[in-house]
Amino acid sequence: MSKIQSSIQRAIEKSRGSTRREESTPSRIFRNFQLAHPRENTMANSRIISAIDDRLAKSAYDVLRTRVLHRLRSNSWSSLLITSPGPGEGKTLTSSNLAISISRDVNQSILLVDLDLRRSSVAKCLGIQHDIKAGVGDFLQGNAKIEDIIYSPDEIARLAVLPNREPIDNASDLLGSPRMKKLVSWLREQSGHSIVIFDMPPVLACDDVLAFSPDVDAILLVAAQGMTERGSLEKAAELLVDCNLLGIVLNKATELMGHDYYG
Numbered sequence: 001m002s003k004i005q006s007s008i009q010r011a012i013e014k015s016r017g018s019t020r021r022e023e024s025t026p027s028r029i030f031r032n033f034q035l036a037h038p039r040e041n042t043m044a045n046s047r048i049i050s051a052i053d054d055r056l057a058k059s060a061y062d063v064l065r066t067r068v069l070h071r072l073r074s075n076s077w078s079s080l081l082i083t084s085p086g087p088g089e090g091k092t093l094t095s096s097n098l099a100i101s102i103s104r105d106v107n108q109s110i111l112l113v114d115l116d117l118r119r120s121s122v123a124k125c126l127g128i129q130h131d132i133k134a135g136v137g138d139f140l141q142g143n144a145k146i147e148d149i150i151y152s153p154d155e156i157a158r159l160a161v162l163p164n165r166e167p168i169d170n171a172s173d174l175l176g177s178p179r180m181k182k183l184v185s186w187l188r189e190q191s192g193h194s195i196v197i198f199d200m201p202p203v204l205a206c207d208d209v210l211a212f213s214p215d216v217d218a219i220l221l222v223a224a225q226g227m228t229e230r231g232s233l234e235k236a237a238e239l240l241v242d243c244n245l246l247g248i249v250l251n252k253a254t255e256l257m258g259h260d261y262y263g
């Protein structure tokens with residue numbers, strides 16, 4: 001265990017009480033973070049796979065998980081940025097469901113970070129918004145410590161979430177700040193046993209993704225069927241030409257497209 005981890009753990013053990021995850025939780029590194037209680041109906045409304053009975057959706061995310069983990073592991077990569085050309089194409093849902101699918105792998109733990117600081121929706125999507133007292137923006141603005149912004153959703157072992165609490169105006173500045181570097185380096189220290197997913201804004205809407213992309217190992221692009229225009233997708237791929245682009249997830253597809261759906 002790293003020095004930072006053990007001091008965080010000591011601090012947490014000292015200051016926190018009954019809302020903390022108990023020792024019996026299988027995940028080694030997430031057991032002491034703040035416990036969040038996901039609301040099943042909110043998760044179901046968001047189409048979170050653990051709350052809905054949709055075999056096809058689950059198996060599509062499992063295929064995505066297998067392929068993403070294979071690419072990450074074979075390159076010794078541990079961090080993944082998820083973006084799309086435009087708004088509403090399914091970045092947050094893909095990030096959340098991929099994170100949940102990865103967390104089901106007993107050998108893997110996963111940290112899901114909401115870095116769409118202007119239009120954050122990870123906490124809402126996972127039904128834990130009511131539990132969030134501090135988020136990534138609070139840490140970046142110097143108003144919270146790292147351990148205060150990490151939530152461990154009850155009954156989703158091996159998943160930890162770093163949500164954002166409220167919209168941040170100067171998001172680009174904060175993403176390039178020394179505190180962001182500190183957060184990234186803390187997240188990198190977890191990479192011995194964890195994958196980190198960053199849910200980010202549309203790549204064509206602001207420069208957040210391009211500014212932050214050097215800090216991640218790989219990028220996954222989401223496109224929505226019937227929504228994302230070919231030109232936008234090409235422009236997005238062009239902008240990310242210097243990054244390790246894992247592939248394009250076709251979201252909102254009307255039918256499962258076998259092995260071609262992700263590539």
Ligand SMILES: Nc1ncnc2c1ncn2[C@@H]1O[C@H](COP(=O)(O)OP(=O)(O)OP(=O)(O)O)[C@@H](O)[C@H]1O
Pocket residue numbers: 045046047084086087088089090091092093094116119121201202251252253
């Ligand atoms: N595969 C899907 N099937 C049905 N609805 C979906 C699917 N993916 C996303 N949605 C819905 O589309 C909306 C936008 O999804 P989501 O918030 O994940 O997109 P986003 O790209 O993160 O948006 P933003 O650009 O605002 O961050 C949500 O209401 C979500 O429930």
Ligand SMILES: [Mg+2]
Pocket residue numbers: 091092093116119121199
């Ligand atoms: Mg989103």
